Amino acid sequence: MSRDRSQWGWADGRSVARATRLPRARLSVVAALAASVRAHRRRLPRAGAMVRLAAKCLLAGDPAVGKSALAQMFRSDGAHFQKNYTLTAGIELLVKAVSVPETSDSVEFFIFDSAGKDLFSEMLEKLWEQPNVLCLVYDVTNEQSFNNCNKWLEKLRAQAVGMHIPGVLVGNKTDLADRRVVEQEQAQEWAEKHGLEYCEMSVKEMKNFEAPFHILAKLFHQLYKEKVETFHSLA
Incomplete structure (x- = not known):
C-alpha cells in the first residue's frame, strides 16, 4: 500500500505540521532536521565513486x-x-x-x-x-x-x-x-x-x-x- 511521504516528516514543514500536529514553535526544528537529511543525501557519493x-x-x-x-x-x-x-x-x-x-x-x-x-x-x-x-x-x-x-x-x-x-x-x-x-x-x-x-x-x-x-x-x-x-x- 502506498503511503504519503508527508506522514514521515520529510516532505516539508507544512506536511510535518499536518501529519504530526506539532506546535508551530517546534515546526522549524523538525523542518531543519528534514532539510539536513536531504542535504546530506545530496552530498553522499555516487555508487562506484571513490571515497x-x-x-x-x-x-x-x-x-x-x-x-x-x-x-x-x-x-x-x-x-x-x-x-x-x-x-x-x-x-x-x-x-x-x-x-x-x-x-x-x-x-x-x-x-x-x-x-x-x-x-x-x-x-x-x-x-x-x-x-x-x-x-x-x-x-x-x-x-x-x-x-x-x-x-x-x-x-x-x-x-x-x-x-x-x-x-x-x-x-x-x-x-x-x-x-x-x-x-x-x-x-x-x-x-x-x-x-x-x-x-x-x-x-x-x-x-x-x-x-x-x-x-x-x-x-x-x-x-x-x-x-x-x-x-x-x-x-
Whole structure:
C-alpha cells in the first residue's frame, strides 16, 4: 500500500505540521532536521565513486609497549626502525592514508600517539574526545601491560559514551618468544569479549606492523557504509 511521504516528516514543514500536529514553535526544528537529511543525501557519493574518509585514531597502551615505534614504522612504510626511543610526553600526531582492503576507497588516519603514563594521559583527556577508532597495544612479554588494557579501554569508552568505536588489540614484541608471558589465545579471547579485533606483530623485525591499520580501515569503512545506508533509508 502506498503511503504519503508527508506522514514521515520529510516532505516539508507544512506536511510535518499536518501529519504530526506539532506546535508551530517546534515546526522549524523538525523542518531543519528534514532539510539536513536531504542535504546530506545530496552530498553522499555516487555508487562506484571513490571515497576518501578521515578518522581520528587513538594509539593507547602502557609505556614502552611499542606504540611510538609502531606509529613511526607505519608512517615511514617500514623504512627504518629507531632503536632508541624516549617516552612520549603528552600526545604526538601522525597522519597517513591507507587503502581499504578490497575496495578503491581509503582512510586518512590522524593518529594520536598517547603518553603511557597516567600523569600525562589525565592532563590530555581533552585530546581523547570524539575518537573514531582505537589501536590498543600491549607487550606480550609484560603481563601488566596486558592487564592494563582494561584501564585504557575504560578511558576510551568514558570519552565516547553511547558510541560504537571500532578497535584492534595489538600484541607487540613477538620476536621475544622465549620471554613471552601472554599467550595468543588469552589475548584473542579478551579482545573478542570486548568487541575488538586482534593481531600480533614485531615492530623490531618489521613483521605485520601494517596489519592494525588495515584492520581499522576496514572496520571504519564498514561503519561508514552502514551510516550511508541509514541515511538513504531516511531520505
